[in-house]
Each structure stands twice: as structure tokens, then as C-alpha cells.
Amino acid sequence: MGITGKLFLVSLGVAAVAAGALTIWLWPRLAGPGARALTGRLALLTVTQLCGLLAVAALANAAFGFYTSWGDLFGVASQHYQLSDAQGVPTGVDAAQFQGGPNPAAAGSPQGEVLTSTLVGLRSGITADVRVFLPPQYFAAAQHSYFPAVVVDAGTDSDATGLATALLHAPDRHHPAVIVIVDGMNGGDIPCAYQPGPTGELFWGQDLRTAIAARYRVRLDAASWGALSTGSDDDCAAALALEDAGRYSAAAVLGPWRRSGRPDTAADPAWWLRTNVPPPVRLLFAGLGQSPDSLLGPVRPPLQVTATADMTEYSAVEWLAQALQGGGQP
Amino acid sequence: MTLTGTPLLILLGLLTVAAFAALLRFWPRFAGHGARPLAGRIAALAAAQLLLLTTALAAANNYFGFYTSWHALVSVASGSYAAGPPSPFGPGSSPAGIIVHGSSGLAISGGGDPAQGGQVEDTTIQGQLTGLSAHALIYLPPQYFQPSYRNTLFPAVIVSSGYPGDVTKLVSLLRYPARLAAGIRSGQDKPMVLVMMSPMIVPGRDTECTNVANGGPRAEDFWAQDVPSAVERTYRVSRDASGWGLVGDSTGGYCALKIAMTDSDRFSAAASLSGYFGALQDSTTGDLYGGDPGFRAQNDLSWRIRNLPSPPISVLLATSRTGESDYGPALDFIARAKAPMRISTLIRASGGHNFNTWNAEVPAALQWLGAHLVPSTSGN
Numbered sequence: 079m080g081i082t083g084k085l086f087l088v089s090l091g092v093a094a095v096a097a098g099a100l101t102i103w104l105w106p107r108l109a110g111p112g113a114r115a116l117t118g119r120l121a122l123l124t125v126t127q128l129c130g131l132l133a134v135a136a137l138a139n140a141a142f143g144f145y146t147s148w149g150d151l152f153g154v155a156s157q158h159y160q161l162s163d164a165q166g167v168p169t170g171v172d173a174a175q176f177q178g179g180p181n182p183a184a185a186g187s188p189q190g191e192v193l194t195s196t197l198v199g200l201r202s203g204i205t206a207d208v209r210v211f212l213p214p215q216y217f218a219a220a221q222h223s224y225f226p227a228v229v230v231d232a233g234t235d236s237d238a239t240g241l242a243t244a245l246l247h248a249p250d251r252h253h254p255a256v257i258v259i260v261d262g263m264n265g266g267d268i269p270c271a272y273q274p275g276p277t278g279e280l281f282w283g284q285d286l287r288t289a290i291a292a293r294y295r296v297r298l299d300a301a302s303w304g305a306l307s308t309g310s311d312d313d314c315a316a317a318l319a320l321e322d323a324g325r326y327s328a329a330a331v332l333g334p335w336r337r338s339g340r341p342d343t344a345a346d347p348a349w350w351l352r353t354n355v356p357p358p359v360r361l362l363f364a365g366l367g368q369s370p371d372s373l374l375g376p377v378r379p380p381l382q383v384t385a386t387a388d389m390t391e392y393s394a395v396e397w398l399a400q401a402l403q404g405g406g407q408p
Numbered sequence: 409m410t411l412t413g414t415p416l417l418i419l420l421g422l423l424t425v426a427a428f429a430a431l432l433r434f435w436p437r438f439a440g441h442g443a444r445p446l447a448g449r450i451a452a453l454a455a456a457q458l459l460l461l462t463t464a465l466a467a468a469n470n471y472f473g474f475y476t477s478w479h480a481l482v483s484v485a486s487g488s489y490a491a492g493p494p495s496p497f498g499p500g501s502s503p504a505g506i507i508v509h510g511s512s513g514l515a516i517s518g519g520g521d522p523a524q525g526g527q528v529e530d531t532t533i534q535g536q537l538t539g540l541s542a543h544a545l546i547y548l549p550p551q552y553f554q555p556s557y558r559n560t561l562f563p564a565v566i567v568s569s570g571y572p573g574d575v576t577k578l579v580s581l582l583r584y585p586a587r588l589a590a591g592i593r594s595g596q597d598k599p600m601v602l603v604m605m606s607p608m609i610v611p612g613r614d615t616e617c618t619n620v621a622n623g624g625p626r627a628e629d630f631w632a633q634d635v636p637s638a639v640e641r642t643y644r645v646s647r648d649a650s651g652w653g654l655v656g657d658s659t660g661g662y663c664a665l666k667i668a669m670t671d672s673d674r675f676s677a678a679a680s681l682s683g684y685f686g687a688l689q690d691s692t693t694g695d696l697y698g699g700d701p702g703f704r705a706q707n708d709l710s711w712r713i714r715n716l717p718s719p720p721i722s723v724l725l726a727t728s729r730t731g732e733s734d735y736g737p738a739l740d741f742i743a744r745a746k747a748p749m750r751i752s753t754l755i756r757a758s759g760g761h762n763f764n765t766w767n768a769e770v771p772a773a774l775q776w777l778g779a780h781l782v783p784s785t786s787g788n
Contacts (some may be wrong), residue, residue, distance in 0.1 A: 096461050103448050109439030119432050123456075127428075130457045131464060146731035146760040155758065157768035164722070164750040166780045167676060169650075171720045171748045184533035200748070201672060214632075254665045261698070276706050276716065284673040298648075298673065324633035350429070353623030355496050 081148050082140040090136050094129040094266050101126045127140055134160070140262040173292035175200050175285060176208075190214045197260075202277040204268055209288075210294070211245045213254035216396030221254055223337040227296045228260045229286065229326075231268070231307040231314050236258050244392040247282035248284035253399035256296055270314035272344040283325045300358075300402030304328035313345075316361060320350055328388065328401040330362040330394040335373055340375065355380040360401045364389040412469065412476050412574075420463040427456045454568030473574030473581070473611065483612030486573075487691050487764040490610055497534050497541070506544075507532045508518035514586050522554040526589055529581060533605075535634030538626040540558070542609040544635075545575050547585040548598035550591060552644065557599070562644040564779035565653045566635060566667075568605040568660030571614040571692070578604040580762060582657070587771050593780075596771075601645050603635060607659050617663035618707055621698025631663065632671035651783030653677035655773050658684075659764040662709070665723060669712055673717035677780040679724035679773040681766050685709040685737040713741050718749035722780045725751060726769045728759035752776060 079086045101122050105316035108118040128173045138143055149155030152185045154216035216225060230241065245257060262268055269278030282305075291298045303326045313336070321344060342349045351374055358380040363370050367389025370377070377383045389397075409416050431452055432599045438448040468474075474595055475481045483489050503509075511529045518524030529546045567584050569575060577585050584602055591597025606626075607617055615627035635650055639645055647654055652666035652675045661683020668678035687707035689696055697704040705711040723745075726739045742751050759765040 097752045098453060101444070101453060105435070105441040105449050106441075109436040116432065117548075119435050123428065123431060125462050126453065127457055131460055133636045134461055135464070141762065142730070143733065144760055145764075147758060149733070150758070150760045150762065150764055155764070159754050159755070159756040159763075159768070159772070161772055161776075163776065164752045166722050166782075167720045167748050167750055199717075200410055201717055201719050222436075274700075274702055280716075284671075288673050313738075324629065324637065349623075354626070355537070357537060 080273075081151060082137070082146055083145070087136055087140055089134075089327050090129070092135040094126075094133040096123075097126040097129045105260060112326040117255065163294065170292070171200060172288040173174070175209075175289040175295060181369065190245075191217065192242075197286065197289055199277075199281050200288075202280035204263055204277055204281045204285070206263045206268060206281070206286075209242065210290070211226040211242075211257040212294070213251060213256070215254035216256070216295070222295070224295045224302070224404055225254060225296055226258045226302045226304065226399060226402035227254045227258055227287075227290055227294075228398045228402070229282070229303065229305045229315075230257065230391070230395070231305065232259050232261050243389040243393075245392070248392070251396060251399065253396060255395070255399035255402065255404075256290065256292055256294055257395060258286070270317055272317040273313075279322065280317035282314075283322045284370070287325060297323075297404050300325050300327040302402055304330070304402050306330045306332075306391065307390055308332065308397060313347075316347060317345070317350075319346055319359045319361065320357055323359050328362075328398050329360065330364065330398055331366070332394055333365050333388065334367045351375055351377075351381070361385070362386070362394065362397050364394060409479060410476075411466075412473065416723035417463070417466055417470060418464050420459070424456075424459045424463045425773055428429060428458050431456050441781070464505050469776060471581075473569075473577040474711055475608065475760045476574045477611060480572075480608065480612035484692055489613040489694055496539060497536075501534055505534050505536050505634065505643040506642045507534065514589060516586055516589055522548070523665065524550050526550045526552065526585065528585055533635055533638050535630045536637070537634050538630045538633070540609055540627065540630045541627055541634075542605050542630070545579055545604040546639070546643070547579075547588065547602040547604065549588065549601065551592070551599040552601070559645050561644050561651065561783045562599055562601045563651040563653065563778070563783045564601045564603060564636070564639055564643075565655055565777055565781070566631065566654065566656070567602050568656030568663050569604075569606045570605045570656070570658030570660050572769075573606050573608070573658075573660070575606045576605050582766055582770050584770060584774070588774050591774055598776050598781075600774075600778060601639070601643055602637055605631075605635070607656075607663055611635060612692075613694060614659065614690075616659065616687070616688055616693055616696060616707065617666060618687075618696045620694075620696050621700060621703055622695075625697070628667065628670065630686075632674055636674055644781035644782075648784040649674050649676045651676075651781050652680070653777045653781050655679040655681070655777060656683065657681040658761060659688075659727075660690075665709055665725075666707065667724070668721045669719050672721050675721065677722040677724075677777055679726065679776060680768050681726045681773060682761055683725075684734050685741060687711075710737055710741060713744045714721070718746040720748040721750075722771060723749065723751045724754060726754035726756075726773065728756040728765070729760045729784050731760045732765075733761075 108115045140344040145151040175197050191212045195206045196207050271279045271282050290296050305318045305326050307315035316331050319326045358379040360382045362387045369385045369387050415510050438445045451773045509530045513519040516525050526549045531544050533544045534541045543776050569578055610625050617627050619626040619628045656664040660682035664678040665680040668675040687704045727735045727738045745751050
């Protein structure tokens with residue numbers, strides 16, 4: 079008779095009800111004085127209570143599936159198991175997300191370097207064209223010094239060409255950083271982190287960062303990572319820093335706000351800040367044309383918001399690089 | 409009077425015995441004919457039975473550590489959980505995110521000396537991104553205190569109880585620290601730091617380690633980001649995903665696998681002991697997904713393995729061919745997983761959803777984690 083079997087459960091239930099009914103029926107006969115009547119009461123009551131307790135325990139056990147055999151309950155069942163141990167994940171899978179593109183260690187020039195390659199996201203499945211700008215300091219500095227990284231979500235926006243040109247003409251910046259321009263996938267936009275579905279967050283938060291950190295001297299800490307969006311996606315960077323503050327610690331938004339998201343959802347930064355503790359993040363709004371408060375609501379530390387006149391993407395990259403940490407020796 | 413502990417048990421036991429005795433003593437009063445004495449008998453019998461059941465429940469709760477506070481019990485019974493945006497931690501909070509309340513050795517030979525038996529630190533972890541906080545017991549292995557390991561970064565494992573469950577039972581009932589200490593001595597286990605927690609980080613609520621929809625508690629972010637960050641700032645543990653793993657039973661197993669899958673940039677291995685794969689929602693969880701089927705699917709591990717690339721993690725699935733409902737879904741998960749994910753299995757012929765099963769599996773899970781976690785090599 080199985081411990082979770084119908085027969086067992088029904089028998090216990092019937093026994094409990096029968097014992098209760100019997101007790102109530104026999105009650106008057108055992109009401110007299112004397113040891114015999116008292117013994118009768120004691121026996122009847124004990125049996126009734128135990129039956130009730132066992133029935134409830136067995137039903138609960140069957141409902142939740144705690145013990146599925148008698149041996150299991152009494153701890154005498156065989157604890158034998160078969161362990162099939164697979165090997166671990168191969169090392170280097172994060173670096174292998176880059177397909178093609180030269181190895182940065184190979185060359186290196188005093189003018190810095192631009193490396194173009196295709197990134198195939200391990201976790202998101204998103205494929206994107208990526209240009210990585212290494213500052214001259216990357217090659218001049220001690221072999222093992224690390225740099226912060228600024229991610230530029232260029233999307234379908236051609237302005238990024240201007241940024242790329244500026245970076246090439248004036249590579250020797252005061253605050254050196256690895257600049258990563260993400261050019262979208264097959265001419266389309268990559269989903270923002272706040273958009274429904276997991277792939278946007280997996281791409282920006284994990285695939286891109288692990289790929290860069292595995293290939294270049296950039297740490298994975300949020301303090302090393304900032305984001306800048308250009309063109310029609312200018313809200314993506316801000317959302318990334320606010321909602322994924324464990325992975326990005328700064329973001330810059332250029333020009334007026336062109337948010338298309340619905341209010342009172344994750345696409346609305348004011349809603350996000352109302353429903354969460356303020357993140358340890360620095361935001362820059364350049365040329366917003368309104369007070370950041372009207373967009374975000376009251377700003378509480380550790381969130382820091384800076385508002386300036388409109389600036390170029392090159393200047394915004396500079397601002398992000400100085401806002402980030404991540405330099406220095408390992 | 410606290411929900412767990414001897415005083416309540418003694419009180420309930422005394423009441424049960426008193427009711428039993430009173431029933432024997434005043435038996436004759438309900439012996440008459442008619443409806444009233446009959447109703448009296450039934451009521452008296454039912455009251456005594458109810459007291460006995462309550463005592464048994466309290467004893468089971470005490471032993472297994474399901475609910476540890478009245479607040480949690482009332483919350484889950486009423487289905488209304490603490491809500492509203494969390495507020496930043498005030499004065500007395502820890503900049504690193506961990507407050508250590510005390511520490512103790514293990515009840516093993518040499519347990520009084522941290523360099524021989526390691527040490528369990530009783531802590532509160534304060535999540536700086538989510539504003540959530542949780543009671544955590546952190547086990548530092550003997551090597552952590554030995555001079556030759558002074559510059560070593562140890563692998564770190566988040567150990568989760570099931571729901572309902574209490575973190576102290578991970579030490580006293582499943583004995584993770586004592587088993588790890590024994591395994592290290594016998595050479596089967598590697599020294600690791602264990603961060604032991606319960607999924608019940610909101611009192612009474614089964615958040616299923618989910619970022620609850622519509623501005624609810626961000627339990628996933630707390631587990632996946634706040635906890636590792638705070639532990640990395642406070643202890644000599646791996647700074648890389650390669651040295652971070654998770655293990656848990658039941659809900660804890662689901663959480664372990666889910667967090668490794670959603671945050672594989674921070675974790676590289678997960679052991680799920682009798683963990684399920686579906687995205688639960690019931691009266692103990694409250695509304696987790698805001699009625700959004702897409703968001704619920706993201707929390708369904710069977711859906712994830714079918715519809716998203718398999719993340720770069722090692723997985724240990726422990727289940728039983730008969731007696732556990734997760735066996736079929738586990739086989740399906742294994743069949744659909746693709747590289748670079750690697751799946752190991754621990755399969756028993758039969759077993760139930762109980763501590764006998766997990767007690768038998770914990771040593772194997774610890775060994776497996778030790779073999780699959782590779783910490784970053786040096787500190788900063």
C-alpha cells in the first residue's frame with residue numbers, strides 16, 4: 079500500500095471519520111464513574127485523535143509530494159544515484175563572440191586604432207556590426223593598464239559617422255577610453271534594454287560587455303561602463319543606465335527627448351525612478367530644452383543629473399569618459 | 409512570542425494536553441440526549457483535534473523552518489505582502505552592502521578555530537540597486553583564514569533554501585558548511601565561500617527570484633547583482649563569473665538555474681536539486697507577472713531553453729525517475745539545451761520532494777560546484 083496511494087488515503091480518511099462517529103455514538107455509555115469508563119474514554123479519544131492527525135498528514139504529504147515511498151519517509155530508501163558529469167563551458171566563449179576583425183595586440187599605433195568586426199551575441203542571438211576605437215594611450219600605457227568603455231548606440235543613425243571622423247582626427251583625448259560604436263543589426267535597430275522581451279537587455283548588458291572585456295583591457299564593473307545614444311534612439315542609453323545600473327554607471331542624452339514609450343511603464347524614466355531606489359548613476363542631458371526634473375521627477379542621490387547646452391557627440395564621449403572609472407593597474 | 413522556538417511549542421503542547429484532559433474530565437456533561445449535548449460533543453472533539461493539529465504543524469514548522477516570523481505567516485495567509493517602492497538604506501547602513509552581526513564556528517572537530525573549521529558569519533545583505541535586504545549566513549572555509557591563502561580569491565556559491573524555508577536550516581538541516589568542511593578535509597571538495605539565503609526576501613512572499621512586474625520587488629536583480637557585488641566588496645572571492653555559482657533545492661533550485669541563465673555574465677554554474685522549470689504563480693507568490701504572458705514566459709525556463717540561445721553556463725540537474733514531478737521537464741530541458749551550455753545530471757531511481765533526497769544530493773552538488781568553478785586568480 080503506497081504512502082500516496084488512493085487506497086491508503088481513503089482508508090485513513092474513513093478510519094478518522096469512523097473513529098470520530100464511534101466516539102460520539104459511544105459517548106453516553108462511557109460517561110459513568112469508575113476506572114473502566116475512564117479507560118474507555120482515554121482509548122477512544124486517543125485513537126480518534128491519532129486517526130485525525132494521520133489522515134491530515136497523509137493528505138498533505140500526497141498533495142505536496144514530500145515523501146513518495148515508505149522507505150523514503152523512514153529514511154531507509156536507497157540513496158543511490160547516477161551522476162553524469164559533463165565538462166565545463168569552454169573558456170573563451172565570450173571573446174569568441176567577435177567574428178573577424180584584427181587582434182588589437184598585433185599592432186597598435188600612436189594614433190590609436192579602429193577595429194571593425196561583427197559581434198554575434200552569445201545570449202541574445204543578436205548580430206551587430208561594431209567599431210572599436212582604441213585611444214593612443216591604450217598602446218602607450220603600461221602593458222596592463224585598464225580603460226573605461228563608452229558604448230555608442232548608433233542604430234540607423236548616420237550621425238555616428240561624424241563621431242567616428244572626430245575620433246579619428248582627434249584621438250588623443252584627455253580622458254582615454256575604449257569607444258565602442260554599435261551600428262545596429264542588418265541595418266535595423268537593436269532593441270533597447272527597456273523594451274519587452276529579454277534580448278535587448280541580454281545584448282547591451284551582457285553580450286557586448288563580456289565580448290569587449292574578454293578582448294580588450296576593460297573591466298566588467300559598472301563603474302567602467304557608460305552609454306551614449308544618438309539619433310532616434312536617444313532614450314536607450316538613459317534607460318540602460320537607470321534600469322541596468324549594475325552594468326552601466328553613466329549615460330548621455332543629446333538633444334530634445336524623443337521618447338515614444340508609454341507612461342507608467344519601464345519606458346518612462348520618471349515612473350522607474352518613482353518605483354525604485356535611485357541608482358548610483360550619472361546622467362548627462364545636453365540641449366534637452368527642458369528641465370531634467372520635468373522628465374525624471376525629483377532626483378535623489380546617488381543619482382546625479384547634469385544638464386548643459388547642446389554638445390557634440392565627441393564632447394559627450396569626453397564627458398562620459400571623465401565620469402567613468404576603470405583606469406589603472408589590474 | 410516568536411513563531412519558531414520552544415516557548416510556543418510548549419504553550420501549544422500544554423494546551424493540547426489540557427484540552428485532552430478536560431475532555432476526559434468533563435465527558436459526562438455532554439453525555440445527555442438531544443441536540444445540545446450532541447453538538448457539544450462534536451465541538452469539544454473538534455477543538456481538541458484542532459489543537460493537536462496546530463501543535464503538530466508548529467513542530468513541523470520548527471523542524472523544517474518553513475515560516476520564521478508571524479509577519480511572514482500573516483502575509484502569506486492573507487495574501488497581502490509588503491509593497492511600495494523601497495527606500496534607500498538610512499544611517500547605520502553598510503557602504504559595502506553587508507552588515508555582519510556575529511560569527512560562529514561549526515560543531516565539528518576543530519570547529520572553534522576558523523583556520524580549521526571555517527566560520528559562519530551572520531549577516532544582512534543590503535541591496536544597493538534594489539533597496540531590498542536579506543538575512544544571509546556566509547560560510548568562510550578554513551583556508552580563508554590560513555596564511556598561505558592570504559592572497560587567494562575563493563570561488564563563491566549562493567546557496568538557496570526552498571520556499572517556504574529558513575536560511576538557518578541550510579546550516580542545521582542540510583548542513584552545507586559542515587559537509588563542505590568535511591569534503592575539503594577528505595580532498596573531495598575545493599574551498600569555497602557559501603552565501604546562504606532564503607528566497608523569502610519579502611516576508612512570507614514567494615517571489616520566485618523574479619523582478620516582480622509593475623514596480624514590485626526586484627528579487628532577481630537582488631540575487632543576481634546586489635548579492636555578488638556586496639560579497640565581492642567584503643570578502644576575498646572571485647571577481648569573475650567563472651568563480652560564481654548557485655545551488656538550491658525546490659524553489660531554490662529553480663532560482664539557481666534561472667539566475668544563472670538570465671545573468672550568465674555573473675554566474676557560470678548552477679545546481680538545481682528538485683528545481684522545477686515553469687513560472688509559478690499562486691497565492692504564496694501574489695501577482696508576479698502583471699498579467700503579461702510574455703514576461704511570464706521569460707521566467708519559464710522551458711520557454712527560455714526553447715526560444716533563446718543557451719547561455720554559457722554549466723548546469724547540474726538533480727531529480728528522480730519516480731517520485732518527482734520535474735523529471736519529464738528535466739529530460740526535455742536537457743534535450744533542447746545547446747552549446748555552449750553543458751548539463752550534468754544526478755538521477756535517482758526514486759525520491760521525493762524532501763530533505764532525505766536533498767541531504768543525499770548536497771555533497772555531490774558541492775563537489776560538482778568545486779570542480780566547475782574557477783575563480784579569478786588574484787585580487788585587485
